[in-house]
Amino acid sequence: MKYQYLFLLIIGLYLSILIPTFASYEEPIYDHSAYTECKSVPEDALYNGGIMKDYWTNENGVIRSETNSYNFVLNNLSGDTIYSFSSWVRILDADSAVIKASLKTANGTVKCVGNVIARPGCWSFLKGGFVLDFPSSYALLYLQRSDGEKLNISISSVSLQPFTYQQWKKNQQDTIDKGRKCTAIIHISDVQGERVPGATIIVEQVSRDFPFGSAITKTVLGNPAYQTWFKERFNAAVFEDELKWYSTEPQQGEVNYTIPDQMLEFVRKNQIITRGHNIFWEDPRYIPSWVRNLTGPDLKSAVTSRIQSLMNKYKNEFIHWDVDNEMLHYDFYEQRLGTNTSLEFFQTAQQLDPLAKLFMNDYNVVETCYDMNSTVDAYISKLRDLKQGGIFMHGIGLEGHFTVPNPPLIRAVLDKLATLKLPIWLTEVDISKNLDKETQARYLEMVLREGFSHPGVNGIMLWTGLHSNGCYQMCLTDNTFHNLPAGDIVDNLLKEWQTGVVHGETDEHGSFSFSGFLGEYKINVKFGNRTVNSTFSLYRGDDTRHLNIQL
Numbered sequence: 293m294k295y296q297y298l299f300l301l302i303i304g305l306y307l308s309i310l311i312p313t314f315a316s317y318e319e320p321i322y323d324h325s326a327y328t329e330c331k332s333v334p335e336d337a338l339y340n341g342g343i344m345k346d347y348w349t350n351e352n353g354v355i356r357s358e359t360n361s362y363n364f365v366l367n368n369l370s371g372d373t374i375y376s377f378s379s380w381v382r383i384l385d386a387d388s389a390v391i392k393a394s395l396k397t398a399n400g401t402v403k404c405v406g407n408v409i410a411r412p413g414c415w416s417f418l419k420g421g422f423v424l425d426f427p428s429s430y431a432l433l434y435l436q437r438s439d440g441e442k443l444n445i446s447i448s449s450v451s452l453q454p455f456t457y458q459q460w461k462k463n464q465q466d467t468i469d470k471g472r473k474c475t476a477i478i479h480i481s482d483v484q485g486e487r488v489p490g491a492t493i494i495v496e497q498v499s500r501d502f503p504f505g506s507a508i509t510k511t512v513l514g515n516p517a518y519q520t521w522f523k524e525r526f527n528a529a530v531f532e533d534e535l536k537w538y539s540t541e542p543q544q545g546e547v548n549y550t551i552p553d554q555m556l557e558f559v560r561k562n563q564i565i566t567r568g569h570n571i572f573w574e575d576p577r578y579i580p581s582w583v584r585n586l587t588g589p590d591l592k593s594a595v596t597s598r599i600q601s602l603m604n605k606y607k608n609e610f611i612h613w614d615v616d617n618e619m620l621h622y623d624f625y626e627q628r629l630g631t632n633t634s635l636e637f638f639q640t641a642q643q644l645d646p647l648a649k650l651f652m653n654d655y656n657v658v659e660t661c662y663d664m665n666s667t668v669d670a671y672i673s674k675l676r677d678l679k680q681g682g683i684f685m686h687g688i689g690l691e692g693h694f695t696v697p698n699p700p701l702i703r704a705v706l707d708k709l710a711t712l713k714l715p716i717w718l719t720e721v722d723i724s725k726n727l728d729k730e731t732q733a734r735y736l737e738m739v740l741r742e743g744f745s746h747p748g749v750n751g752i753m754l755w756t757g758l759h760s761n762g763c764y765q766m767c768l769t770d771n772t773f774h775n776l777p778a779g780d781i782v783d784n785l786l787k788e789w790q791t792g793v794v795h796g797e798t799d800e801h802g803s804f805s806f807s808g809f810l811g812e813y814k815i816n817v818k819f820g821n822r823t824v825n826s827t828f829s830l831y832r833g834d835d836t837r838h839l840n841i842q843l
C-alpha cells in the first residue's frame with residue numbers, strides 16, 4: 293500500500309515538472325512576418341530582437357558600417373538549435389546590391405544565413421536563419437555585399453531568435469491544425485426532426501485536398517505495379533521529361549505526342565491532377581540540338597510552332613504550365629530573340645489558353661542562399677516584371693532540389709514569397725544523391741514538414757520519377773516497389789496527414805464533432821435498425837463545417 297502512495301507521489305512530482313516544460317513549448321511562436329517593399333522606415337525587430345535585443349545601435353537604432361562587412365559577435369550559441377534571423381538593410385553609393393548574411397562559428401565553419409537585394413534611400417527586409425548541430429562558444433554573424441566588394445551598409449532592427457526542435461515542430465503542428473484541417477460538426481436527426489443522441493458514426497477520409505505527388509516517367513506505361521503503387525499514394529503528378537521539347541520534337545518537324553498522350557490516359561483515368569512541365573527551358577543543355585543551331589527568324593518560327601502545337605493540343609489538360617523553365621539562371625532565347633522574349637512566351641501562353649495557370653519554376657530559391665542568380669528577391673522582381681508586362685501569374689514554382697536543407701531559411705523564403713498571395717508549389721523536391729539513403733530520408737522529412745506546414749504552400753511534388761535505372765537524385769522505392777528509407781518517410785507522412793477512420797457516437801444534442809484534414813469524406817450513421825450513408829467535403833476556408841443528416 294505505502295509503496296503505491298510513494299509511486300503516486302513520484303508521478304505527481306514528475307507531472308509537476310513536466311507541465312511547465314510542456315507550457316514552455318508554446319513559446320516562442322514563430323513570426324511569419326515578411327516584407328518585400330523597400331520602406332522609408334524599417335519595421336520593429338521581430339521577437340523584439342530575440343537574443344540580439346541588446347545589440348549596440350546608434351541613436352536611431354541604426355548600425356552603420358563603412359567597411360565591406362559588418363560583424364556581430366555572438367556568444368554561446370547552442371547546438372541542436374534553430375536560429376531565425378532577420379534584419380533591415382539599406383545601402384549607400386550603389387543602385388542596388390545583394391547583401392548576404394553569413395555565420396562563421398568558432399571552428400571556422402561558414403554558413404549562409406540569408407540575403408536581400410538592398411537599395412539606397414530605403415530599407416529592405418532580410419530574413420533567413422541557420423541551424424547549428426554543435427555549440428559554438430562564439431560566432432560572427434556578418435552582413436556584406438555578396439561579391440565581397442566594399443559598400444556602406446546600414447542595418448536596423450536585427451533579430452536572432454532561437455527555437456528548440458520541439459518548439460519548431462510545435463509551430464508546424466499549429467499551422468497544420470489551422471491551415472490543413474477543419475472542424476466538422478455532424479447533427480443527426482430523425483424524420484420528425486428530433487435530434488438523435490447515441491447514434492453510431494463512422495467517418496472516413498476518402499481523398500485529400502492537398503496536392504501531394506511525384507514525377508512519373510514513361511516507365512509507368514504498361515507497368516501495373518508502378519501504376520498501382522503510384523495511385524495508392526499520390527493525387528498529383530508531373531511528367532519528368534516526356535513533355536519537354538527534346539522529347540516531343542527530337543528532330544525538327546517530327547512532333548510526336550504518343551508517349552505523353554498515353555501517360556495522360558493513366559493520370560486521367562485515376563483522377564490524378566498533373567502539372568504541365570515545361571513549354572520552354574532556358575538551359576541550353578536541355579534545348580534540342582537542332583534548336584540550338586537556329587538563329588533569327590528560323591528560331592522565332594520554331595519557338596512559335598512549339599508553343600502553339602503544345603498548348604493547342606493540351607488545352608485544359610494540365611493544371612499548371614511551367615512556361616519558361618529556369619529563367620532566373622539562363623537566357624538562351626533572350627540572347628537570340630531579344631530581351632522581351634520570356635515575357636512574350638508568357639503572353640502567348642496566356643492568349644492561347646486564357647484558362648491556363650502560368651508558373652515560373654526555378655531552383656536554388658528555397659534550397660540555399662548561396663546562389664545569387666535566384667535569390668528570393670530576384671524571383672520576386674521577375675514576377676513583378678511579368679506583371680508589369682501584363683501577365684497574370686498563377687503561382688510560384690520552387691523546384692526544391694536540396695542537399696542540406698536549412699529549415700529557418702526555407703521558412704523565411706516562403707514567408708517572403710507568401711506576401712505576394714500567389715499559390716506556392718514545391719515542384720521537384722528531392723535530396724542529393726551524394727548523401728546516403730538514410731540521410732536523404734531524414735532531410736526529405738525536414739523539407740516536407742516545412743512545406744506542408746507553411747500556410748503559403750499549395751502543393752508538393754517529389755522529383756522521384758522511376759526509370760529502369762533508378763531516379764534523378766532520389767528514389768522512394770527499388771525497382772520492385774519496395775520502399776527505400778525515403779519511401780518510408782513519404783508513407784509515414786501521408787498517413788500522418790490524413791484523417792483515416794474516426795468512430796464515435798452522437799452526444800445528448802445529437803451531434804458529433806471531429807477535426808479532419810481537408811478533403812472528401814464518407815460517413816456511415818447507424819441508430820437502431822436505421823442506417824444512412826453519405827459523403828461530404830471539408831474545404832479550405834471553412835471555419836467549422838456543419839452537416840445535417842436525417843435518419
Ligand SMILES: *[C@@H]1O[C@H](CO)[C@@H](O)[C@H](O)[C@H]1NC(C)=O
Pocket residue numbers: 367368
Ligand atoms: C558563455 O558560456 C561560458 C561558460 O558557460 C561562460 O563562462 C560565459 O560567461 C558565457 N559568455 C556569455 C557572453 O554569456
Ligand SMILES: *[C@@H]1O[C@H](CO)[C@@H](O)[C@H](O)[C@H]1NC(C)=O
Pocket residue numbers: 399400401426
Ligand atoms: C566544426 O565542428 C563541427 C562539429 O564538430 C564539424 O562538423 C565541422 O566540420 C567543423 N568545421 C570545421 C571547418 O572544422
Ligand SMILES: *[C@@H]1O[C@H](CO)[C@@H](O)[C@H](O)[C@H]1NC(C)=O
Pocket residue numbers: 358384385442443444
Ligand atoms: C562610405 O561613406 C563614407 C562617408 O559618406 C565615404 O567616405 C566612403 O567612401 C564610403 N565607402 C564606400 C565603400 O563607398
Ligand SMILES: *[C@@H]1O[C@H](CO)[C@@H](O)[C@H](O)[C@H]1NC(C)=O
Pocket residue numbers: 548549550551
Ligand atoms: C511516335 O512515338 C511512338 C512511341 O515512341 C512510336 O512508337 C511511333 O512510331 C512514333 N511515331 C512516329 C510517326 O514517329
Ligand SMILES: *[C@@H]1O[C@H](CO)[C@@H](O)[C@H](O)[C@H]1NC(C)=O
Pocket residue numbers: 581582585
Ligand atoms: C548543328 O550545326 C552543326 C554545325 O553546322 C552541325 O554539324 C550539326 O549537325 C547541326 N546539328 C543539328 C542537330 O542540326
Ligand SMILES: *[C@@H]1O[C@H](CO)[C@@H](O)[C@H](O)[C@H]1NC(C)=O
Pocket residue numbers: 621622664665
Ligand atoms: C549566374 O550569374 C552569374 C553572374 O551574373 C553568371 O555568370 C552565371 O552564368 C549565371 N548562371 C548560372 C547558371 O549560375
Ligand SMILES: *[C@@H]1O[C@H](CO)[C@@H](O)[C@H](O)[C@H]1NC(C)=O
Pocket residue numbers: 630631632680681
Ligand atoms: C519590352 O516590353 C516592355 C513592356 O511591354 C516595353 O516597354 C519595351 O519597349 C519592350 N522592349 C523591347 C526591346 O521590345
Ligand SMILES: *[C@@H]1O[C@H](CO)[C@@H](O)[C@H](O)[C@H]1NC(C)=O
Pocket residue numbers: 820821822
Ligand atoms: C425498426 O425499429 C423500429 C423501432 O424499434 C420498429 O418499429 C420497426 O419495425 C423496425 N423496422 C424494421 C424494418 O425492422
Ligand SMILES: *[C@@H]1O[C@H](CO)[C@@H](O)[C@H](O)[C@H]1NC(C)=O
Pocket residue numbers: 816824825
Ligand atoms: C454503408 O456504408 C457501410 C460502411 O462503409 C457499408 O458497409 C454499407 O454497405 C453501406 N451501405 C449502403 C446501403 O451503401
